[in-house]
Amino acid sequence: MTLSPAHSATDGDRRQIPLAALPDPPAPVRRSADLLALAGALTLIAVAAVVGRVLSARGAQLFLGDPPLLGSWAPHVGWGTPVAVACLVVGLRLQRVAPALPWRRLLLAGWLLNVLWLCSLALVDGFQRGWARVLLDPNEYLQDLPRIAGPLSFLRTFTGFIAFSDTVDGTQVWPTHVAGHPPLATLVFWGLDRIGLDGGAWAGALCILLSSAAAVAMPVALRELGAPDSARRLVPFAALFPGAVFMAVSADGLFAGVAVGGLALVCRGAARGEVAAGLLGGLLLGAALFLNYGLVLFGVVVLVAGLVGVARHGLRPVLRAWSAAVAGVLTVTALHLLAGFAWWTGLAQLRIRYYQGIAAVRPYSYFVYANLAAWLLACSPLLAVGAVRSVGALVAGRGRPWSQDRVVALLALAGVLAAVLADLSGLSKAETERIWLAFGVVACSGLALLRGRAASWALLGSAGTALLVNHLVRTGW
Template sequence: MDRVLVEKRAAAAVPVDAARAGVPRLVAWAVLAGAGLTVLAVIAMVLRRLPTGSREAGWTYPYDRLAGEWHVLWPALVVTPAVLGLLWLSRRLPERADAAVAAGWFVAVIPLQLLLRTYALPSLGDIVASDRANSFYSPSQRWGIGEFMGNYMGLVEQLPPHARTNMPGKTMLYFLLDALGLGPAAMGVAVLALANLSAVLLWLIVRDLTSDRRIALYALVLGLLLPGTLYFAPVLNAVSPVPILLALWLHVRFLKTGRYGYALGLGCALYLTVFFEALPLVLGVVFAALLGVALRQRTLTWPDVLRLVALTVAGFAVCNALLRGLFGYDLFDNFAYVLADANDFNARWRPYGMWVTRNLWYLALAAGVASCVLLAAATFDAVRRRSIHPAAVLTLSGVAVLVVLDLWGINRGETVRLWIFLAVYLQIAAAWLCARTPRLWPAALLLSAAILQSTAGSAMIGFVRV
């Protein structure tokens, strides 16, 4: 079991001699193109020329500042050398320090993230307390947790707009933060820290599947500096990747070890995903791809698959029974209500045909223009070489998720926010491409582009309104 998706890794890796010779041409051109396009996008942002929605298609993000305010970019000049210095140091620490490196990044990046948001007009506390931006805080102040969950479907029509059209897990998070005695400003920082857990989980997934420290490190840092997260935190879509990536990591752990506890935990994590936000379940395509590879490589048998499914269902059922027993809450009735509301909203306000193409551009605003260029290059290379590297499986299955999600049309507009979970996941492709060389500059340029884009977008565009 421990060899799943790892035993053939060497066959798809870049040869050592080629790596020593310099940066592969595909990597160099993709990184340079991505960085160049990012600079053009940032210039367009500062000049208020970058498209940020479509009035005709039912949604747009307004600009918050006058054109030409170049001074808003100075935080990037401070954060970039700090991040690159930490990256340089992280690459040189021994393998036994990997856990400390991940924990160090998790803590050290928070003040850097806050610095990047210096010119974001709403403060973290204002966003948390605003029913327009974040409807999940006020219900936690109005009702007790027992009353809220015990009569949720009876109260749902009284909730502010976002809370009414979402699952209750987001409001429950604010009950937890309130129980810790945090005020709105401190809650905003706490939510940003929780969002950073998605990058740590991405690091765990990549490390377990590839056994490549460099890919895992780059995925971690790219996830921590994701433009979409920095635009929207502490809006809770920034936290939405955490439950599904936790589920994916538990899935990977079962594939590697066959331990039943991971499968039970997977069921619980999937329940949490639906309870918090069900949309990330579309990443099930990735779960299926990893399962298929394990079966093909004969590191997993069909009886193992049956055990995985049975234990996952059991874990999900236990969580469902627990909430029904404690509060009488029915997850499936709630999910049907939310899905019907989303379909009705789309039918009335958002045309499918326009957003099925525009959504792809707005994914680049969330994932980073440079990272999306590297995603395209990594996808092309994986298909051309028929790569069986674990990162290739993760990349291609991620692209399949993107295609399914876009063509499905459940999201029409606002995908800079709604697809943050996918934007985090897709950083794996960029990390894989940059890790093909021991040279630091491709990863450094990619991260610099992400930081610059995050700074400009946070300052110029009103992604969050209070």
């Protein structure tokens, strides 16, 4: 087995690698392409902001504070500010030592940094506004928990109260976020309430804890797919993921953590022949489907990861783990069906509810590009650089043996493709800064293609985006 230099630090680290690492030669770098990609992303954001203001001034009903984000311009600082800045400094240091740290220690450092990053960004707005009261909004999940007598009756009757009808009025219909997601999302918070951890502060803490799983899971997925050096380069970017502004105290961050965690487990199961890991990963991916309808498009990422595994190892070595993963997804689906909830029926009712509200008047012609602008602003305009690097890596690698860059490029572009498909669906008009967080986590892996000073500047710019957004805009999360 041939190991790259970054994985020859310790014998203990070597024993954790079940498969030979792929070659890690850097793809040809064209600085002009990087700059054009970044300029293109910034231009898209600027156009969405300017056009959004013009449309609003002309009477268009965008229902945004300061386009393209759902928020309002309000420069501010808080006692989380110095901690967030310190996190950036620590992240830059972590980036320098990442090649030499034992893998598990690196993952632990990345996870701890991410938790602190999430907490500090939330606390820039203060504990009450930035954490404890966020999920107490009347449109959020905690609003109707007293209505739920038990999980079985809730699942059985859930779809009947998603959309307005002749028999269901505004006093009976589920609040916006409850109606807008499958019932498992609400049941998570109901369960937390049942065990005595009630209120917005505990719910926010759960969101932060599960959101942080994504910072570990994405590097693990890359490593298990044969890109260990790339995984190490990704850890600092994942730890200081700019989308943390919208992940902390947001159920969408929780959803992202579950989905990316499922991906990592399935990749591990396929790489190491661990059926149990594949099954657990499938259960998490199945749960993700019943947390957020839009995460059905995360299947694009899962499919690409599966194809990478097959291309590298052949079908038979990975078949058992992937079969177990499919069984896990089907198990979650079957349990919901037996309890009385059909995913497709819920989605059909949601489409009705969606166009009973402000989505009916929000112009698709604007949001079809403003959605992407909001996503880039939340997850960093540098995602465009990662995407261009990914395309370059695939082009440069044509006709050559598999490399780590090819694995990273395929996963990153899968995340971008999932977001584009969600955009074209028309079921996302605004608020994509949080709705597409799971896709952003995956697309962020493209930044692992950067090396040396370019990677340092990218980490500074990526995390700096989060600091600017968090301190200049009052968001709803």
